[in-house]
Amino acid sequence: MPHDHQNDEPLSSSGHPYRADNDTTLSYWQVMEIAVRELLIEKGHISASQVHEQINRMDARSPANGASIVARAWTDPQFKAALLTNASQTSQDMGFDIGPMHLIALENTEKVHNVIVCTLCSCYPRNLLGLPPDWYKSRAYRSRTVVEPRKVLSEFGLEFNQKIQIRVHDSTADMRYIVIPYQPAESEGLSETELAKWITRDSMIGVGLPRAPA
Amino acid sequence: MKVRVNSHWPPGHIRTPAYLRGKQGEIEREIGLFNNPEQNAYRLASEQRALVRVRFTMAEVWGDAAETPDDVIEAEIYTHWLEPV
């Protein structure tokens, strides 16, 4: 007998409905999620519509947000300077609702390449870029990046000569980080909108480089 | 300004990574005041504590085992975990 409730959850951000998930065998932890959610709603601490809205809010956050900020930084030196001084304020001024997040922008140059990690947990600028990839949260990434960043980067396909300094940023406390990748020469002269397509999520973490869109 | 991370090992919720304790670095920038996570983690009324970013060379952190001695690690450390050098 189907449930008499509105199954109005949004589509997964891949565009597919949650069918597969809904068909899987109920696990202990899924039972706990349902129970915790319903109890909090019954007790009046939260509402069902807040849950729905919060999911939508997180779904709307994606690397595209960061890409548009980086593209503007590439084309507008004053904006870049403001971003490097106060990334929280500057991204909010550009219209992004980052909530209480404190953001620091770090610039890659000809001499410096930045890479972000959170060794203690999995801190990530989620209120701008959306949820982090699984590998970012893995023990392997979290423990190895502070010890052997160049080896880790080479596994992501990046090699750097000794003239470039690697700076590993361990997101240990209240700050969250976004890397401003170094603008590739081949992209000079493109519009902000075009440039945004060059900037990948991985390049804003520091494990990738911007590249021409497919 | 040169600082050294305290080599303290208390229990509880600590945001100073083990691998940086006892290490010397330089303050890269001051960030401001934040609620002390060591208290916040237990929902205790927390005091505001000063947070700074500290830059450490790989040589300082890992010694001879450093992949590239002049690469750096930068981390946010609460100043109550730091002493001047």
Added chain:
Amino acid sequence: MGGDPAGKISYDQHDFALWEKRVDALMVLASSAGLMNTDSLRRVLEDMGEEAYEAMSYYERWIASVGQNMIEVGAFSTAELAKKMAQVKERGSTYGDAT
């Protein structure tokens, strides 16, 4: 954690399931409601220890932490949670049936 030996990084990526997005939302909303915070989430995760990291997925650990946080702060009691979990299980054998 930083500097501990570890193997190759796996790049498999999974689309977040609805229940996982709900766990994430619950953490954010419970924090906004003043019932927990990022530090208390993390502290409970840390106290869960190594075995939890091995045996449980990311959001399984998160819902365990949120649940414990709620009990600690008195948002509901252990007994209430147990009773609700039993009721939820009765609804059916899939997440879709039970939710």
